[in-house]
Amino acid sequence: MEAKTALLEGRNLRKTYRLSRRNQVEALRGVDLRIDQGEMVALMGPSGSGKSTLMHILGLLHAPDGNDGPPAELRIGGVEVTSMSEKTRTRMRADTMGFVFQSYNLVPTLTAVENVALAGEYAGTSRRAAMAGATEALGWVGLAERADHRPMELSGGEQQRVAIARSLVNKPKLLLADEPTGNLDSEHSHEVLALLRRFNQERGQTLLLVTHDAEVGAFCDRIIHMRDGLIQEPA
C-alpha cells in the first residue's frame, strides 16, 4: 500500500457545551480521526451527531476540552494545535484553512473581489497583492466578470463560488465546507461540488465536507459517519 501523508490527525477529541448550570451537551465524546493530504472526505450524520462541533474544532474555531480523560491531541500539518493561543489559532486559520459555509457568509458591503481579497489581507498580504490574488481566484471559479458585483447582485450559486474563491485564495492546506450545497438547488449544487472536486483532483486540495446529503457524500473519496458524538466505524 502506498504510504500517504497525514494532513490532520486527531485523538481523544471531546467537547461538552455547558448551556446552563444543569444542562450540558456532550457534543463530542472522544473522536479519533485522520485525514490524508489530497483526500476529499465527507463528514455525515444526523443533526446533533456532533459533526459541526468536530468541524469547528478541526477548523480551530473552538478548542477541544482538555480535562476529564485522556488528553486531546490535534496535529495539522504536523503542528500540535491544542495548546495554541487564540491569536496563533486565528493566524493559523488565516494561513492554512479555507472555510465555505452553507449560507455563503459574504460581507454584504464588499464586492465579490473585495470579499475574496479580505481573506488574503487577513493572511498578511498587502491590499494591492490581495486584490490581484482575489481577481485570479475569481477566475478559478469562473466569476472573473462578476468581480465588482455585491453579494446581493449575485445568485446563490455565484455567491457560493465567490465563497469558494475566498476559501482558496490563500492556497490553504485544508478546505472545510459546512453544508456547502445546503442552500442551493440541484443544478447549482452539482456545479459547486464539481468545482470542489476539480480543485481536489487538479491541485490535490484536501477537503472536508460536512453534509447530510447522501449525494454529496457519494461525491467524496471517503465518508466519516457520526452519531451521538462518536465516529461510527464503517459498517
Added chain:
Amino acid sequence: MRLLRQLSRRKLRTTLTILGITIGIWALVVFSSMANKINALVAGGSQYFEGKILVTDASNLAVGIGLTPMNIDVADQIRDLDGVAAAAPEVQMIFDPEANAFGGAQTIVGLVDGSDEGNETFELRAAQGRLLTADDEGHRRILLGSDMARQLKAGIGDTIEMRGERFEVVGILEPTLTAPDSSVFVPLESAQVLFHKTLPAAVQEAIPAEELISQVVVFPDSGTDPAALAALIEERVDNTKTLTGAEFDEQVGSATAIFNAIIIGVAIISLVVGGLSVINTMAMSVAERTREIGIKRAIGGSRRRIIRELVTEAAVIGLIGGLLGLGLGAIVVVLANEAGRDSGTILFDLTPGTAIFAVAFSTILGMLAGVIPAWSAARLDPVEALRYE
C-alpha cells in the same frame, strides 16, 4: 471607500449620529471663538494694567475705565505723593452712547502723548500713518484702532465727525486683539471739549473743559508696591477710587473664569451626548453585523484587526461630525462678525488652534466611543456569531 460604504449602510442612523456630533462641535467652535475674543481682550487689559494704578472718581462704576468727570488737579495731587513716577491725566468716553457695550465698549481716549514720562510699557504701533504726539494738542486729529477704522471705513486724511467736532485721521493702529482695536485716540484737549459737551449743564458750569478729565493713570516708582501706593492715593486724594493690575486680574479674571467654565461645560455636554450617540450607533452596528464579524473572525481576521476596523469607523463618524461642526461654526462666526462689524460688536475670534482642537476632539471622541462596542465585537465567539441571524 469600503469604510464609507459600511457607514452608508444605515444612512439615517449614521446621519443622525453625525448630526449629534456636528451640533456639539458647532457649539464648541462658536463658544470657543467667543472665549478667544474675550480672553484676548482680558489678557490685553491685564497686560495694560500690569504695574499701573488707575485712579477714577469714587463714584465711577465701570471696571477698568474711568467715565466719571473729575478735576485735572487730582493728577497734580497724585504726582506730589511719594513713589509716583508719573501720573497721566486722561479722558475716556464711550464712542457711541447708543451702542451695546458687550465684548468691550468702543471708547474715545484723550491723552497727551508723553504724559506717561516714558513709563508706558504697552506699546501701540501704527499700521498706517502715525501715532499722535504732544504737538497734536490743540488740533482736531484722530488715531483709529484697527476695528474702528474698518467700522468707520476711514483712511488716512479722512474726516470723522464726533459730537459736532471734525477730526482728521492721521493714523490707524495695528490690531492688538484688545481694547485699543475698538478705541479712537485724540489729543487730550479735544477729548476734554467732547467730554464737556456730554455733561449736564450744571456740571459744565462747575468745571471748565480744560480742567476736565475722567481718569488718571499712575505709574509707580520701581520698588514701590502698587497696592500700597493705591491705598495712599485713596487716603490722601479726596473722592478717588483706585484699581491696580492685580485687582483688575482678580475682578475681570473671575468674569472670564465663568465664561471659560461655560465653554468647558459645553465641551463636556458635547462629549457626553456625542460620545453616547457614537457608542449607541456603533453598538447597534456591531449587533447587526454580529454575523459579519463572525465571518471575518472565522476566515482569519484577528481581534485586533476587528477592533481596528470598528474604531476607525467610529473615528470617521467623529471626524465627519467635527468637520461639519467646524464648518457650520465658522459660517456662524463669519456671519456674526460681519453683521456686528457696522455696530462694532465683533464677538468671535476663530483661531486655527480652536479649529484644530475641535476636529481632533471629535475624532478622538469618536474613536474612544468606538472602543467599547469594538472590544465586545472582538470578544464574540466566531461560531456563535456565525449562527446569529
